[in-house]
Amino acid sequence: MNAEVPLTASPWVTPWEVEDGNSLAARLYEQTFGFPHDGVWSAPGSVMIAGEHSDYTGGRSLPVTLDHRTYIAAGLRDDSEVCIISHVGMRPGERRDVIRMPLENLEPSTVPAWAFHAVGTIIALQERGYDGQGLNLALDSCVPVGAGLGDSASVSVATARATEALWRLSLANEAGREILAEACRSVEIHPGTVASGGAYQYAALFEERGHALELDFSTEPPHRTLASLGLADYGLTLFLTLTGVDYWLDTDRMTQRRRECEEAAQQLGVPELGSLQSTPEVLESIAALEDPTLRKRARHVVTETERVRTIVEELASTAPAHERFLTIGAQLFKANTSLAVDFDLAFKEAELAVRTAWQIGALGARVVDGGGGGCTLTLARTSSVNSITEAVVEAFRASGLNTPRFLAVYSA
Numbered sequence: 001m002n003a004e005v006p007l008t009a010s011p012w013v014t015p016w017e018v019e020d021g022n023s024l025a026a027r028l029y030e031q032t033f034g035f036p037h038d039g040v041w042s043a044p045g046s047v048m049i050a051g052e053h054s055d056y057t058g059g060r061s062l063p064v065t066l067d068h069r070t071y072i073a074a075g076l077r078d079d080s081e082v083c084i085i086s087h088v089g090m091r092p093g094e095r096r097d098v099i100r101m102p103l104e105n106l107e108p109s110t111v112p113a114w115a116f117h118a119v120g121t122i123i124a125l126q127e128r129g130y131d132g133q134g135l136n137l138a139l140d141s142c143v144p145v146g147a148g149l150g151d152s153a154s155v156s157v158a159t160a161r162a163t164e165a166l167w168r169l170s171l172a173n174e175a176g177r178e179i180l181a182e183a184c185r186s187v188e189i190h191p192g193t194v195a196s197g198g199a200y201q202y203a204a205l206f207e208e209r210g211h212a213l214e215l216d217f218s219t220e221p222p223h224r225t226l227a228s229l230g231l232a233d234y235g236l237t238l239f240l241t242l243t244g245v246d247y248w249l250d251t252d253r254m255t256q257r258r259r260e261c262e263e264a265a266q267q268l269g270v271p272e273l274g275s276l277q278s279t280p281e282v283l284e285s286i287a288a289l290e291d292p293t294l295r296k297r298a299r300h301v302v303t304e305t306e307r308v309r310t311i312v313e314e315l316a317s318t319a320p321a322h323e324r325f326l327t328i329g330a331q332l333f334k335a336n337t338s339l340a341v342d343f344d345l346a347f348k349e350a351e352l353a354v355r356t357a358w359q360i361g362a363l364g365a366r367v368v369d370g371g372g373g374g375c376t377l378t379l380a381r382t383s384s385v386n387s388i389t390e391a392v393v394e395a396f397r398a399s400g401l402n403t404p405r406f407l408a409v410y411s412a
Contacts, residue, residue, distance in 0.1 A: 011393075013242065013407045015067035016142045018042070022071060024087075029073035029138035032085045032098060037138070038075040038166060043157035044068065045143035046150040046203040047240065047368055047377060047409060050335055051308045053343065055197025055217050057261045059274025059305035062227065062312065063150075063203035064212040064238075066409060070141035070154040072118075074162035077134030080104060082122060084137045086114050088155060089145035103134050108187075117152045120187035121159040125169075128183060132167030144407065146246030148369025150200035156184035157204040177205045178221045198222065210410070214312050218275055227315045229410055234321045236363075237382045237411040241392055243349035244402045245373035257297065257343060264289065264298040273298055278306035300342035307331045329364025329379050336366035336376075349401060350376050356395045360388045375407075382411055 016024070022040040029037040044065040051061030070088060077083070080103040085096065099115045101107070108120045118137060137159065143151040160180045164171045171179055184205075185198035203213050208226055216223040231238060265273045267289055276282045282302060289295045311331050314324040336354050340346035350367040353376045357365040365378040380388055389406050396404050 011403065011405045013068075013144060013405050015069065018069075021069055021140070021142065022073075024140045025071035025073040025138055028085060028087060028140055029075070029136065032138055033075070033083070033136050036075075037073040037136075039162070040071055040073045041158050041161040041165065042069045042071045043154045043161060043204040044150075044207055045070070045154050046200050046207075047148075048199060049212055049238075049377070050304065050311050050331060051199065051215075052304060052335065052339060052369065053257065053261070054274055054301060054305050054308065055199040055215065055222075056258060057197070057265070057274045057301045058217050058272025059301055060217065060308040061197075061199040061215045062212050062308045063199045063215070064229070064409060065203050065207040065209075066143065066149065066407070068141075068143045068149070068407070070139060070143055070151070070158045072158045072162045073138045074166060075136045076132075076166050077136055079134045081134040082106065082119070082137070083135070084115050084118055084139070086118070086137075086139035088114060088139050088141040089151070090114075117155040117187055118159045121156045121184055122163055124183035124186045125160065125163060125167075127186075128179065130167060130169050132163070132169075135163065135166065137162065144242055144375075146373070147240070147242050148374035149240070150204065152188075153184065153200035153204055156187050157181075157201060160184055160205075181205045182221060212315075214308065218272070225312070227312050229315065230321075231410050234325065235382050236325060236379065237385050238377065238379050238409040239385060239389075239411070240368070240407040240409060241353040241357075241376045241378065241389075242405040242407060243347075243353065243373070243375055244404060245347060245349050260294060260297045261301060264294040267291075267294065268298065273301040274305050276302050278302050296342040296344070300338045303338055303342075304335060307335055325363055325379070329362070332364030332366045332377065332379060333358070339367050347373060348399075349396070349404075350374070352395055352399060352401070353378075353392050353404065356392045357388050360384065360391045362388055377409070385411075
């Protein structure tokens with residue numbers, strides 16, 4: 001991130017330098033296991049520009065990766081044990097012991113939540129016929145936990161990368177990364193996880209700085225297209241407001257949303273809602289659904305998929321940049337309304353952040369991920385970012401809320 005206007009007026013969450021992330025994971029490994037690691041692998045967090053709840057409904061999503069990453073120092077063992085230690089998401093004063101499990105009998109339901117995605121990823125690779133020696137894994141991360149930024153996906157992907165390399169699976173090519181993405185996506189199917197269709201996992205495995213990844217989930221695997229953001233050329237910044245309200249407490253609600261989308265698709269006579277185009281005829285069919293909740297869920301998915309198409313078209317357009325990014329910003333505001341009204345995922349901190357950003361001149365803003373907690377995404381001119389973040393901090397303070405923090409996704 002090369003900021004023409006220093007983003008220093010408000011509390012910003014900066015990523016680790018790659019060398020620092022590697023060193024922290026390596027130090028944890030050597031302190032825990034008493035000898036050097038075989039290597040360090042990493043994977044980024046990510047955020048959806050548009051396409052919330054479109055991945056698991058067969059629609060389109062547009063994630064972009066962050067500079068914030070999960071790092072794993074790993075090494076082969078002489079036996080068939082998997083041993084894991086992690087500092088990811090540790091609370092102050094929390095103590096964690098090494099998890100030790102036999103490789104031939106891994107079971108994620110028996111491990112603490114912090115080890116679930118690492119263990120689950122190794123199981124997913126085994127289920128696909130891959131195997132190898134025992135592993136030592138030491139994880140650390142600067143991806144904010146509980147903010148809807150693909151923190152669990154970054155753990156899965158980093159684990160997959162480390163395991164693939166140490167087991168010499170020859171899956172580092174494009175076709176192999178699809179296999180790894182599907183393995184990581186399958187981890188989210190287990191009970192107790194938030195509904196996920198794979199957008200974060202694919203984003204982490206096919207990351208390219210300065211680009212978003214358009215994913216069309218109507219095919220298996222999803223069709224992928226890189227979309228250049230071009231924000232640096234036009235003095236724009238894409239940033240997050242971390243509200244401090246954890247979204248992952250609402251896994252039951254997210255599972256219910258998924259079931260409602262499936263029921264709406266069944267009543268509309270299609271395999272998945274994402275297969276529907278946002279045409280007057282389709283919207284009339286949705287409006288005719290008897291259940292008002294199913295009407296809302298279907299309307300969100302269909303219009304959200306259309307918002308992805310619109311944003312991608314505007315990013316690729318040769319029209320004046322001012323017009324294009326105003327249109328993109330308007331799509332973010334529409335997405336925020338849709339998530340709040342049609343998916344019932346509004347919460348006061350997010351609505352306050354979005355409303356304040358709009359009042360100070362943001363081009364667009366919306367709640368991120370599951371709602372009920374997490375963060376908001378804002379597109380603004382870089383010259384106005386400090387004014388927006390200062391106003392959001394003051395609005396939170398005036399409302400008696402905790403001070404929010406901010407994270408730059410991409411900046412001029």
